[in-house]
Amino acid sequence: MLIIHHWDTDGIVSAVLAIKALNLEDFINITPPIGEFRFDNRIWKEIEKAEKIYVLDLNLPQEVENIEKETIFIDHHIQKRIKNPYVKQINPVLDGRDFPSASFVVSEYFSLWNYLSALGAVGDIGERAFSIKKVLELLNEKDISKEEALKLVQLIDSNYIVMERESVEKSVNVILELEPKELLEYEKWNKNVEMINNAIEDAISNIKVKDNIAFIEFESKFNIISKVARKVVWEMSYDGAIVVNKNFNGKGQIYFRISSNLVDKIKMNEIINTLKSKGFNAGGKKDVLGCICDKKEIDEVLNVIKKYKC
CATH class of the missing domain: 3.90.1640.30 (inorganic pyrophosphatase (n-terminal core))
Known part of the structure; x- marks a missing residue:
């Protein structure tokens, strides 16, 4: 099995x-x-x-x-x-x-x-x-x-x-x-958490906000992008978060999460399908989108997101 x-x-x-x-x-x-x-x-x-x-x-x-x-x-x-x-x-x-x-x-x-x-x-x-x-x-x-x-x-x-x-x-x-x-x-997992929390705080220190949607860019080898977005939307109460890891082990990583306030306004499925139609490795559900791409393609992915966000 x-x-x-x-x-x-x-x-x-x-x-x-x-x-x-x-x-x-x-x-x-x-x-x-x-x-x-x-x-x-x-x-x-x-x-x-x-x-x-x-x-x-x-x-x-x-x-x-x-x-x-x-x-x-x-x-x-x-x-x-x-x-x-x-x-x-x-x-x-x-x-x-x-x-x-x-x-x-x-x-x-x-x-x-x-x-x-x-x-x-x-x-x-x-x-x-x-x-x-x-x-x-x-x-x-x-x-x-x-x-x-x-x-x-x-x-x-x-x-x-x-x-x-x-x-x-x-x-x-x-x-x-x-x-x-x-x-x-469990000791190993607790040690991991300590390292991760430090990396998340460093990422959030670079926050920019427009229309109550946070935009965060950082570089990290850790896969903290979804955690950063969740913290910003769920704990800091922003309507949405567009988070970009500009150098995720040599790749670009983009994550878009929205609160329940925007689920009916932003059609996440349409954004995901548009990215897929352009050949991007993207997935998600009604309140979240994740995409990994070449670093040089980050701006193209962000332009698709911003088009639908607006």
């Missing part, structure tokens, strides 16, 4: 939920290159060897269309219907339903709900997840406070933010083996 999952908390806990639901002992879990929405050679080699494949929390229908083995594709991002007959696509968005996380879709599909289902939601929508009754119920079952849930997400996410793909993949087994209170004290 091969499980291909996103590198963030939602993707990781979705993988753990699937493993638990299927009672798997023999499995391989793998994530794409961090920050890149594609399957690399390493993934395709594992696909060749696999008997059955699960793709979780990865908005990569273009890659899934090319898999010629039994595949279960579970996601909650905006995407088209898969035409590949080998693929069973589980995505409530296709039926007009909105789920806070892939973990919720996985839990519904397998009828398995626990604190990990809630963590995925907290990972994807932050403190807004606590307004969901189911999230609070699941956290309370494990005696996990809101503060502890946020800390667990921060710790799990730290693996991808410091760009350690192997650590992301290993985190699935760590979560399978340890209880939540043990995860909170």
Whole structure:
């Protein structure tokens, strides 16, 4: 069994939920290159060897269309219907339903709900997840406070933010083996968080604001771009954030996040589709867009975003 999952908390806990639901002992879990929405050679080699494949929390229908083995594709991002007959696509968005996380879709599909289902939601929508009754119920079952849930997400996410793909993949087994209170004290993840927080503060020091939308440019080898955007929109209460890492390990990285105030005004799906039509590696959902490109293409991506933003 091969499980291909996103590198963030939602993707990781979705993988753990699937493993638990299927009672798997023999499995391989793998994530794409961090920050890149594609399957690399390493993934395709594992696909060749696999008997059955699960793709979780990865908005990569273009890659899934090319898999010629039994595949279960579970996601909650905006995407088209898969035409590949080998693929069973589980995505409530296709039926007009909105789920806070892939973990919720996985839990519904397998009828398995626990604190990990809630963590995925907290990972994807932050403190807004606590307004969901189911999230609070699941956290309370494990005696996990809101503060502890946020800390667990921060710790799990730290693996991808410091760009350690192997650590992301290993985190699935760590979560399978340890209880939540043990995860909170996991030394390696706590050291990661300390380094990350320093990098985020440095990035936000370069903030510029127009019409209550923040614009931030910085350079970092850490994948902190989404964390910077979330902090600016969720904690600093800006309507939106356009964040640019001008040198993300030799690439350009752009992230656009908007608050609920702008979801009906800015059609994020149209921006994503426009970027894709121009050949850019972009993805997202109704309130967020992520794109990685050549450094020389950053301005072109920003011009597309600004056109729709206006």
